[in-house]
Amino acid sequence: MAIVVDKLEALPPKGDDFCLDVRKDVVNIVNLKNVLSRLRILPNSTGSTARCAAVQFKDSKQQVALKMFKQCDEETGHRFMEEARIAVKVSDHPNVITTSLPLYRSEKEGFIMVIELANGGDLWDYVFQSKPKPEYELRGLSRQMVDGLSHVHGCGYAHMDVKLENFVVFVNADNSKTLKLIDFGLAYGLGRWQDRVEMDCSGAAYYAPERFPLQPPLYSPQEAYFCVQTSFDVWGLGICLVVMFTLQYPWDRADITKDIRYAKFQEWASHFRYGDASRESAPEIFQCFSDAWLDIFVSIFDEIEETRLTMAQLRSAIDRPDSIYD
Numbered sequence: 001m002a003i004v005v006d007k008l009e010a011l012p013p014k015g016d017d018f019c020l021d022v023r024k025d026v027v028n029i030v031n032l033k034n035v036l037s038r039l040r041i042l043p044n045s046t047g048s049t050a051r052c053a054a055v056q057f058k059d060s061k062q063q064v065a066l067k068m069f070k071q072c073d074e075e076t077g078h079r080f081m082e083e084a085r086i087a088v089k090v091s092d093h094p095n096v097i098t099t100s101l102p103l104y105r106s107e108k109e110g111f112i113m114v115i116e117l118a119n120g121g122d123l124w125d126y127v128f129q130s131k132p133k134p135e136y137e138l139r140g141l142s143r144q145m146v147d148g149l150s151h152v153h154g155c156g157y158a159h160m161d162v163k164l165e166n167f168v169v170f171v172n173a174d175n176s177k178t179l180k181l182i183d184f185g186l187a188y189g190l191g192r193w194q195d196r197v198e199m200d201c202s203g204a205a206y207y208a209p210e211r212f213p214l215q216p217p218l219y220s221p222q223e224a225y226f227c228v229q230t231s232f233d234v235w236g237l238g239i240c241l242v243v244m245f246t247l248q249y250p251w252d253r254a255d256i257t258k259d260i261r262y263a264k265f266q267e268w269a270s271h272f273r274y275g276d277a278s279r280e281s282a283p284e285i286f287q288c289f290s291d292a293w294l295d296i297f298v299s300i301f302d303e304i305e306e307t308r309l310t311m312a313q314l315r316s317a318i319d320r321p322d323s324i325y326d
């Protein structure tokens with residue numbers, strides 16, 4: 001059943017002054033295909049709620065990406081408006097994708113967000129589907145990832161779904177690459193509380209341990225939740241860096257009770273922190289890194305959020321001239 005757009009409630013959480021008005025900001029159109037001359041569904045965009053397409057408008061010939069939410073029910077409408085609100089709010093940065101207004105809704109295609117189109121696909125494809133990249137290039141990409149994400153943090157949100165597929169690549173005229181952060185579907189206000197939940201999704205390898213449920217017994221009801229902090233995204237970025245620099249995932253999920261590779265890393269890191277373990281005894285995937293970068297990864301993958309490496313520290317680490325590799 002189609003939803004009545006006007007019935008959506010106001011979405012901004014308390015204390016946030018930016019909001020979208022469904023009457024003003026969502027335009028109803030009859031059939032998307034009437035206004036488009038081309039529509040190509042993008043590879044890797046077969047998510048459960050939305051799919052993305054590269055399109056060209058008939059009149060302006062403008063090429064953009066559309067993120068289309070298949071369903072038209074009220075719950076999808078809320079999620080769409082919340083994602084769009086954050087996406088528009090964080091749009092003003094060279095390393096964050098620009099999402100424009102108005103938003104659209106059509107009977108046939110559901111809710112539609114209009115986004116600038118990246119001409120180089122997403123970062124996962126770029127890293128895995130073309131030849132290995134030199135360190136200086138990967139370092140430049142990492143810097144852009146930190147900068148885009150720091151902007152989102154500065155706007156008061158954690159992205160909560162940092163992974164290679166959520167950065168897109170713009171190939172510039174001189175063949176240099178600009179990365180932009182996309183997909184604010186899981187973004188959440190800093191300082192708010194979220195449930196720790198069991199999950200089996202594509203992003204789980206990037207999630208910090210605080211997101212996974214603690215083993216019972218729980219000693220207080222608060223242990224069922226975690227506070228959303230920038231440190232959650234630092235962890236996700238850390239996984240991105242390991243994957244970019246080694247072309248391997250270090251573990252499937254950051255849960256010592258369920259993932260032996262992760263448990264082994266934490267066991268080794270607990271000794272390395274106190275100078276009791278060497279690089280040679282590190283899990284194999286980490287052995288290619290310099291001692292200085294092993295320190296950095298141990299600090300990124302610190303299970304205690306308060307002592308985890310900060311975004312600013314990660315930015316200065318990337319700027320250091322010494323090699324990431326041993």
Ligand SMILES: Nc1ncnc2c1ncn2[C@@H]1O[C@H](COP(=O)(O)OP(=O)(O)O)[C@@H](O)[C@H]1O
Pocket residue numbers: 042043044045046047048049050051052065067097115116117118119121122165166168182183184185
């Ligand atoms: N603006 C864009 N330009 C090019 N490709 C994009 C763009 N936005 C999304 N994509 C592609 O579509 C995929 C899914 O988009 P995303 O917004 O992450 O949706 P989901 O919420 O389903 O993960 C991305 O991983 C990327 O491959």
Ligand SMILES: [Mg+2]
Pocket residue numbers: 165166183
């Ligand atoms: Mg995504």
